Every structure is written in C-alpha cells, then in structure tokens.
Amino acid sequence: MINQFMIIDLKSFYASVECVDRGLDPMTALLAVADKERSKGTICLAITPAMKALGIKNRCRIYEIPKHLDYIVAPPRMKRYVDISADIYGIYLSYVAKEDIHVYSIDESFLDVTNYLGMYSLSAHDLALRIMGDIRDKLGLRATCGIGTNLYLAKVALDILAKHSPDFIAELDEESFKQKLWTHKPLTDFWRIGPGTQRRLNSLGMYTQGDIAIFPEKLLYKNFGVLAEYLIDHAWGREPCTMQEIKNYRSRSKSLSCGQVLMRDYNFDEALIIVKEMADELSLDMVAAHVVSSNLSLYVGYSAETFPSTGASTNLQVTTNSYRILMDAYTKLYLRSTLRNVPIRRVGISANSVLDECFEQYSFFVDPEIMEKDRKITQSVNEIKARYGKNAILKGMDLLDAGNAIERNAQIGGHKAGSII
Template sequence: MMPQVIPPQRAYIIIDLKSFYASVECVDRGLDPMKALLAVADAERSKGTICLAITPAMKALGIKNRCRIYEIPKHLDYIVAPPRMKRYIDISADIYGIYLSYVAKEDIHVYSIDESFLDVTNYLGLYGLSAHDLALRIMNDIREKLGLRATCGIGTNLYLAKVALDILAKHSPDFIAELTEDSFKQRLWTHRPLTDFWRIGPGTARRLSSMGIINQCDIAHFPEKLMYKQFGVLAEYMIDHAWGRESCTMQDIKNYRTRTKSLSCGQVLMRDYSFEEALIIVKEMADELSLDMVAAHVVSSNVSLFVGYSKDAYPSTGASANLPVTTNSFRILMDTFAKLYSRSTMRGIPIRRVCISANSVLDECYEQYSFFVDPVIMEKDRRITQSVNQIKARYGKNAILKGMDLYEAGNTIERNEFIGGHKAGATLY
C-alpha cells in the first residue's frame, strides 16, 4: 500500500493599501497619509456626493469612509481632492510591478485596484523568510518607493488571509495578521458582528440571527440539513468558512472561465431626469454598448434594462427582451432598448439610475440573420462602428459624436472624460 502524500501547507498573503485614493493624493501633495485630513470626492457634483476615500486621520475622528460631503463636520479644516482615476490606475500598476519583483504573475491575483492576493508558498524557501517577514519586506518596499502604507493578511488558505486582513491586521502594530484553521477558531469563532466576515452581508446576517446564529461558532455547530434548507448551495461555503476551510486555490482562480458572459454599462444620474430626458440617456448607453461589443467582437440575442427612481416609495423596474437577430448593431440595440424602456418604465416619476446589458454574449462568428433584418444594413452598421472605435482610439472618445449627445440631457461628452464613472484627473488640484 502506497503511503498517503500530504500536500504541503500553503501560504497566502493579501496586501491592501490603506485608504488608497486618499493616500495617493496626500503623497502627491507632500503630506503624511496617516496624519493629513483629506477626502477624495468630486465636490462639483453636489454636497451629497459620496467620498471615494478619506484618510485614516479622518476615520479616527469617527467619520465614515463612504460618507457624503455634507456629513463631514463643517468646522473641520480638511482638503477635498477631486478623484484622479488615471493616477490611481498608474500607481496600482507600479505596485503590481513591485509584486512581480518578488513572485511570478501566475502567483498573483489582483482582487481590486488596491488589493492583491499572492501565493508565496514556493518562495519562502527561496528567500529564506517566513510569510510574515516576506510580507513585511514587500510592504516596506511599497512604502519606500511610493510612500504608501499597506496592511496584510496571511493565511493557510485564501479565505483565512482575507479574514486576517479585514478583521485583525488593522489592530496589529505592524499591520500584519496571520491565521490558520486552528487560530481562526481560537480568535474569531465568537467574533461579532458576522458582517465583518467576507461574503456575509446584512441580509444574510439577519437571516442567521433569526435562526439564533450570531457568530461563526454557531454556524459551525448548527445542523447542516437546516443550513442547506435555508441557504441552499451557499450553505456549503458558509459551513466551510465557519471552520476556516477554503478549497479554492490560486491555480483554480487562474483556470476559471465563466460559462456565459455579458456586457453592461450603468450610471447614477446627477439630478432627477424626466421620462423623456432619461430616454436620451438610454439611447446614449445603447450606442456605447454597441461600441464595446464591436470592439470585443461579440454579439447577443437578449438584452436587459434596469431603471431606478429618485423616490424610495417607487421600486426599481427591470425588463429584458430578445433581439430580432443575434447582433451588435447599434441600430437594432438602440431601437430595442428604446422600446423596452417605453413599455417598462414608469412615467412621471423622476429617474436617477439606469443600467443596460447585453446577455450571454457570443463570438461574432455566431451572428445570425433573419428575413426581417437586411444583412447588408447590419454589415454596414458594423463597419461604421469599427471606424468610430478607431477614430476614438486615436483622437479621443469625444473626437466623434452623435447628434443626440448634444442634447442638454445627454452626458456622453462628460462621461467620455471619466474612468470608472469618475474624473480621470490628469492634473493635481
């Protein structure tokens, strides 16, 4: 009988940049990110705009990270820095470059613009360092080269690393925390609230509370049959996590491919829009979606529309529709979305949010034709859209516009200057 081969215990770290956007703004101004009072927000929009980030010094005053400008005490002397998304992306790329100087790209998973997982299992022997000391070296490298303070979670699996970061690292003197399955049970089994743990939101926490479950220990010892009855397949993840287990590895993440894909775009409007004004927004977004689909060489046969209203008394409305053909034609997409909007959106109620999507997109080789749509027109639309994409790529997104973009209610021209819905901000304010 062959002896059982026990796989080596893995070592994962996840590094997060403290108050990333705010810290970048402080460093660029020659300020200490840990001491300066600064909020990143586009004050030109309104006093109700949400702060994308605030410095740790402001958090220490009891100000919430995702607060609105009017919620910051008026007597406070602080800097309001307009967001500069291009700058943050460039700095994030610099940080990724630092990671690459320590581990291969196959062992890095960029979780967000300011968080990345690193599988350092095979590098500890190479550097002759513990996971803690290697993490500290990388964090110090980031601070010396970019002036940014980082925090780090270390775990024997990806989940434990994330929990160590989210709950424990900020309370550690060197901003590093480590967890194993055993130490997880010792330190966090009775931790509250449950919403501090990854993947447990307020709704899930309320459902668990109604079952008498208030911490991870309760989940671990609750009858599994009842957990599966309440949460279905999600119960498997919740039970595993309650015991500090996680089967997903870095290789699994790298090998993962979604079965179906979709493309979408959405926006929160800066004022109340009437039914007629929001129709212009829908048409602009349909045109944007067509440009993205042609650039990605994909087509779709089904689309969805979501509309949110400014009055909480009115629930959001959503609807979907099949396209007459599988296509990425701006003409067909715009016509379908306009009809979908007209039949599903409430009239007379101010509109604040719009989102559209092309569902289950396929490679454009699967484009289909029908007797009711002239294929010559569809091919002409594609060539036009390809030309528009080429012009925009070379001369800027506002180099070519449609007449509807010039309407007062239109906002394509302004949004073309944004990255991720916020100002690219080429200059320092």
C-alpha cells in the first residue's frame, strides 16, 4: 500500500474569517487584519488574496499599503480564529481519526489518509476535494491542499504547486518531485531551507534540489553536519518521519517562556516593570503546570540597531516556581546585564529544563513555610483568574503607567482576543 498524506491550509486564514463574518467574499474583498491602535508601523497579520494580487506583501506594514486603496482594516480577534480552527478540526475528525491528524499551525494540518481511501472508495485527490468542499460550505473558507507519498512531499506540493492549480490541489511522489521541482528556484521555497542555509548551499555551487542530489555526500556532511541528512533525503523527495513518530515524540528538555515586543521605546526603569510583570506571569504558568526550574534566562532587545541584544542566564541554588525567588532572580539578571541608557523594545524570559514539581528544592534563605504559602496563594490566584478572567486579580505594579499586564491579559498570542463584530 502506498502511503498518502495531505496537508490542508486555509487561504489567508485570519483575513478570510473577517470577510466571512462581514458577509464579504474572501477571494475578492480588500481587507487587512491589523491593530491600528498600536502604531502606524504595525504589521498586518494577514491580507486577502485580492490585495496580494495587487502586489502587496502579506506581512506588510500599514503604511506600505497604497494610500489610494479603499480597503477594510479589521482588528485581530484571536479567540475567533482559534474557535474557527477548532471547527475545522471537527470537520477533519468527521473523515479521519485524531491519531491520523497532526495540527501543524492554526491554519494548517497534516492528515494521514492512507487507510481511509479504500473505505471511502476515493482517491486522495477526490477526498481532498470533499473535505475542502465541506470547509467552504460550512464555514465559507477556501482551502488549498498538498498531497504526497510522505509528509515532506505533501508540504512541498502545498507550498510550491497547489496555489497554481485550478482546484488548489497538487500531488507529488518521488518521481514527479524530481521531474517538477529539481530545477525550481529559489531553494528557500522548500520546507526547512532558510536564507542562511541557502547562502551556504549557493557558496558551494548548489542552487537547486537537483544540485544537492548530485553533490558529493561526504562534502555535504563536512559542511552541514547532521543537517546534511535532511538535505540529502529531501533533495530526493524522501522523508522517513511518519505520523506515528510525530505523535510519539517527546522533547527531552522542556522550558516555559514568555516574550513581547513593546509598543514604544521603554527606558531602563520602565522595562524593569515589564520584566517583573513577566516574572509574575511565568510563575503563575509554572505553578499551573506543576513544574519547577533552577535555570532562568533573560533577553533584552534595544530600539537602536547599533546596539546588539543582550542575553543573560543564571543558575538558582534551588529548583522552584516561587514568584518570590523568580522575581528576585530576574531583577538581578536585568540589573547586571541590561544597558541603562539605550531605549528598550523587546523583552523575553524563560525557565529552562523544567521538572515536575516533585523535584522542588527549598532554599536556605527562604523559610519553607513562606514558600509553601506563596504556592498556595499562586494556586488561588490561578483559580480565580481561570474563573473570572486574567484581570480579576492584579498587582500594584500592573497599574503603573509603564505596566502593560492588564492589556496583555486580554490578548491571545500577543494580539487582541477580540469580540463578535
């Protein structure tokens, strides 16, 4: 039996949802999803295909859209997009079991349909048409689909070929991959080849997948190490990874992190408030997940490009999720590593190599009873926030002018959750 995988992508997902909710045709309407309240330079999360057809880039800034163009700016509504994504997943479940679905992103999912084609007496192409038709009929959204004999070929078929197909479906096997795409440029169009890898390949005289396929393997391993294995397999259209292996994968090392791009330049003291708010948020997340850590990292990015970003980490004497200890540790990290007279625009923190809460260690410098009381308070705060909303309980620092926790608590993924229009 020949394996058959498909990956379905929703065309201009966020923008299409906004069009459908307004009774507009997602394929012909001029609409951009962006939060104009942030700044004139805010990036569009999505634009409709009709705007792309005018030469406007998908991730453009508002000021880059031609002034004469009459278009709608829709503020992002992340909760709405998550809900629609769940509805789409429900449609997939009506055709295949959850074990054969891998959600790749909010608008892309892999489906292993190998064992379903006989049951439906359909080809992979016809099954894709039926699923895409259901999505359009029930939700008003257009989809594209890549089909392949492995996961890689399905993704490449989607990314490079499907958008040029009359029915937005493209299929590849190893032979058709070589025939259709061995001479395709640029290499960055292919899954898992970024600009840096492309530059290194170009410097060695490789500009296409065909070039990689015939390049001496020993030299590839010498220049790219373990990455050479992926480059060689993908150049020949091979991908050994299966859906089951994806489902069974468990990361050896886990971390929890949070980060944000600030909407204006913050000075040294203002950004410290942001770091403290994020440390409090991280502690809440760790307690909710029942994990602890003894290694913390901090990242600070500056507004002036002439100043490189700074990063610092620290090893704690304890393994903990105590907001008291995390707050103190991040404050010290910030004070010792951050430039004082340069405007700040990005901040990120993480708790690395997290472990189950049963591995918690107590500190000689903090009374264990105080740490246990802190944990119970944090657990209570999480319960109240879960029931009444994240802004149900706030700290005094959240009310300072530089604080933005109240606004961030109303967001999903750094964008407005939104409401029904």
